[in-house]
Amino acid sequence: MSWTDAFALVLTELRRRAARSALTVAAVALAATLLTSLVTIATTAQNRVLSEVSTGGPLAGIKVAAAAPDPSQVDRDDARPGAPKPLDEAALARIRGVKDVKAVYPVVAVPVVVVGPLHVGPGPVPAGDESVAGGPGDGPVDLYGDSLVGLPLTQVARLPVTLLAGRLPTAGSLTEVVVTPGYLDRFHLSAKQAPLVVGTRVEIGFPRGFATGAARARWVRPTVVGVAAQDAGPGQFLGSVELAAVGRDWTLAGGARGAPRFGLQDTTYTGLFVIADRLDRVTAVRTRITTIGYSTSAPENLIASVKRYLRVVDIVLAAVSAIALVVAALGIANALYAAVRERRREIGVLKAIGARDRDVLRIFVLEALLIGAVGGVIGAVAGTAVAGTVGWAVNRYLHSQGIAGIRLALSVGVLAGAIAGSTLLAVVAGVAPARQAARLPAREAVAE
Amino acid sequence: MSDRYRSVAVAVAVAIAAAVVLSACSGSRSNPAPAPQPFARPGLYVAVGASETIGDGTTEPLREAWPQLLFGAMPLSVSFVNLGFQGATTADAIARQVPVAETLHPTVATVWLNVNDLINGVNAPDFEAHLRVILERLRAAGAAVYVANTPALDHLPIYLACSQAAPTACPAGVPDPLPPPAVLNRMVDDYNAATGRAAAASGAIVVDLHAASLAARADGSESRLISNDGFHPNAAGARRISDTFVAVLRATGALG
Numbered sequence: 188m189s190w191t192d193a194f195a196l197v198l199t200e201l202r203r204r205a206a207r208s209a210l211t212v213a214a215v216a217l218a219a220t221l222l223t224s225l226v227t228i229a230t231t232a233q234n235r236v237l238s239e240v241s242t243g244g245p246l247a248g249i250k251v252a253a254a255a256p257d258p259s260q261v262d263r264d265d266a267r268p269g270a271p272k273p274l275d276e277a278a279l280a281r282i283r284g285v286k287d288v289k290a291v292y293p294v295v296a297v298p299v300v301v302v303g304p305l306h307v308g309p310g311p312v313p314a315g316d317e318s319v320a321g322g323p324g325d326g327p328v329d330l331y332g333d334s335l336v337g338l339p340l341t342q343v344a345r346l347p348v349t350l351l352a353g354r355l356p357t358a359g360s361l362t363e364v365v366v367t368p369g370y371l372d373r374f375h376l377s378a379k380q381a382p383l384v385v386g387t388r389v390e391i392g393f394p395r396g397f398a399t400g401a402a403r404a405r406w407v408r409p410t411v412v413g414v415a416a417q418d419a420g421p422g423q424f425l426g427s428v429e430l431a432a433v434g435r436d437w438t439l440a441g442g443a444r445g446a447p448r449f450g451l452q453d454t455t456y457t458g459l460f461v462i463a464d465r466l467d468r469v470t471a472v473r474t475r476i477t478t479i480g481y482s483t484s485a486p487e488n489l490i491a492s493v494k495r496y497l498r499v500v501d502i503v504l505a506a507v508s509a510i511a512l513v514v515a516a517l518g519i520a521n522a523l524y525a526a527v528r529e530r531r532r533e534i535g536v537l538k539a540i541g542a543r544d545r546d547v548l549r550i551f552v553l554e555a556l557l558i559g560a561v562g563g564v565i566g567a568v569a570g571t572a573v574a575g576t577v578g579w580a581v582n583r584y585l586h587s588q589g590i591a592g593i594r595l596a597l598s599v600g601v602l603a604g605a606i607a608g609s610t611l612l613a614v615v616a617g618v619a620p621a622r623q624a625a626r627l628p629a630r631e632a633v634a635e
Numbered sequence: 636m637s638d639r640y641r642s643v644a645v646a647v648a649v650a651i652a653a654a655v656v657l658s659a660c661s662g663s664r665s666n667p668a669p670a671p672q673p674f675a676r677p678g679l680y681v682a683v684g685a686s687e688t689i690g691d692g693t694t695e696p697l698r699e700a701w702p703q704l705l706f707g708a709m710p711l712s713v714s715f716v717n718l719g720f721q722g723a724t725t726a727d728a729i730a731r732q733v734p735v736a737e738t739l740h741p742t743v744a745t746v747w748l749n750v751n752d753l754i755n756g757v758n759a760p761d762f763e764a765h766l767r768v769i770l771e772r773l774r775a776a777g778a779a780v781y782v783a784n785t786p787a788l789d790h791l792p793i794y795l796a797c798s799q800a801a802p803t804a805c806p807a808g809v810p811d812p813l814p815p816p817a818v819l820n821r822m823v824d825d826y827n828a829a830t831g832r833a834a835a836a837s838g839a840i841v842v843d844l845h846a847a848s849l850a851a852r853a854d855g856s857e858s859r860l861i862s863n864d865g866f867h868p869n870a871a872g873a874r875r876i877s878d879t880f881v882a883v884l885r886a887t888g889a890l891g
Contacts, residue, residue, distance in 0.1 A: 330697065361677050362711045388711075390697075403717060403718065405715070406714060406717075408706075408711055440738075
């Protein structure tokens with residue numbers, strides 16, 4: 188009997204017992220749905236948790252400070268920086284050349300004076316004042332000191348920055364900044380109200396001291412284009428390295444009377460963000476940077492702990508999925524055993540007209556394979572839909588809280604695995620009843 | 636060469652020579668300020684001046700000082716440094732403010748230095764010489780320079796209070812005796828003429844605060860523009876001053 192004939196017989200049988208076939212396929216589909224959705228959701232959640240732990244940046248990220256190292260820093264996530272030490276182009280090049288370093292990104296953090304906006308939040312904007320800073324005031328000036336952190340914005344995807352609202356500044360921009368949740372706190376805005384500050388302007392001054400003892404600021408009026416959580420450096424404002432460099436050069440021009448007075452070290456870069464080739468190379472890279480002579484910190488111990496707990500979750504989810512698949516396999520076996528009993532006469536007729544044992548085996552294995560494959564495909568699609576629905580619901584909640592949403596970790600591998608796994612399991616479950624059917628003597632089967 | 640062609644050649648030569656002479660003469664008469672270009676790239680605005688430049692008289696100098704308001708009218712790509720300090724004269728500015736401004740190579744600079752010179756008895760020729768140094772050095776640093784002349788001072792509350800036979804509300808530091816109004820106005824006119832000459836010689840542009848102050852007097856708003864100290868502009872006065880500067884910068888194309 189050819190495979191084509193066997194396939195035609197299987198289709199005829201499945202159509203004849205459509206209800207039972209549909210139930211069996213549904214059982215397989217449910218198991219595949221559970222497997223696909225659980226794996227997708229678990230992977231998405233895992234990625235998000237680890238991303239949060241490393242505050243948006245790559246897991247193998249290391250922060251380097253413009254300071255001498257703490258001798259015990261490699262064993263600790265947070266190091267205690269030693270005496271200030273300039274971090275210049277030569278040091279950056281040296282660190283970039285360290286073994287197992289994938290990339291190095293400069294950070295420039297500068298002190299700023301902030302003239303707080305007149306009006307932030309819901310309600311009418313003062314007449315004639317299109318920006319929230321500037322214009323005649325009807326209240327006291329909120330003047331405070333903080334910092335602007337300058338980052339290479341073309342590489343922000345690799346930096347510890349998580350966008351919460353709006354967008355990031357254009358690379359190299361001198362007129363755009365992003366503010367942090369700390370800025371929202373200052374004006375008593377919740378995370379949900381973050382979009383209210385997007386599009387407003389803020390007046391920022393880079394301070395400088397003069398020989399006379401007076402201080403003068405170099406003022407800029409950037410537009411707030413977004414809100415982001417960041418861990419690249421302390422400060423409520425995030426902007427381009429170019430903007431921070433304007434401030435750094437102005438403040439440092441004050442000489443001995445300038446920079447130290449405002450807490451700015453005479454250094455080209457106030458820090459670096461280094462990415463190691465792999466997470467398991469972070470310790471080695473930190474050791475080498477310590478040898479060069481700079482302070483480092485990295486959440487490697489925290490990430491390792493979190494990954495251990497996530498592994499436990501993976502094991503539990505795998506067990507749940509396995510149970511579901513076993514239940515589905517038992518259903519297939521049960522259905523096929525029932526089919527063998529009901530089709531004994533048919534099997535006898537087939538053998539009487541010349542079908543061999545392996546032809547009968549082929550029919551029942553093919554039936555199991557078809558049930559498994561169809562159930563697997565339906566389950567993979569349904570599982571993706573379930574994961575998508577869960578993702579939509581989660582994003583809706585996160586956005587309502589003013590938190591960045593998640594990106595579903597859809598994987599072709601998972602889908603293919605669900606289909607292949609369901610098919611294989613169905614075949615395995617169908618082998619025993621298929622062999623039983625194949626061994627039925629023709630005379631005995633026809634006689635019943 | 637025939638007579639006809641010779642006469643044509645002579646006429647052409649004379650015309651060319653006349654054009655050359657005329658262009659040379661026009662160059663020596665004045666140095667007109669080139670039209671400041673709009674901020675085509677990130678620019679810097681520097682304010683040189685005294686107490687009114689840093690916002691004395693306003694409630695919130697960081698928001699209400701007239702240079703801060705002028706800065707607010709500029710493109711977002713512009714940054715701003717206020718080098719003014721209290722009591723600054725033109726001599727002080729040459730010593731302390733101009734050297735810093737030169738290192739910054741500002742795109743636009745405003746200069747308002749006159750009243751303290753007047754109070755300190757600097758005569759008009761010396762004032763003009765100092766002012767010209769300031770303006771020329773700022774122009775040499777690459778800035779489009781806008782220089783304010785002296786507003787009318789004879790109706791200032793502090794002047795009126797201190798001019799009385801027995802002044803009761805006259806703070807310390809005010810010259811005694813004060814010149815009578817006619818003399819004061821003549822001194823202001825001399826300063827303003829000096830400002831005009833210094834601006835013309837250096838390519839700076841005059842912002843006529845004197846005319847603006849007289850306009851405020853004519854429309855009855857003058858008294859509402861002075862702070863409680865009777866001398867400095869208050870927030871409304873700073874806004875009027877800023878508006879005057881904005882109008883001139885806009886007219887000369889500096890604001891795009």
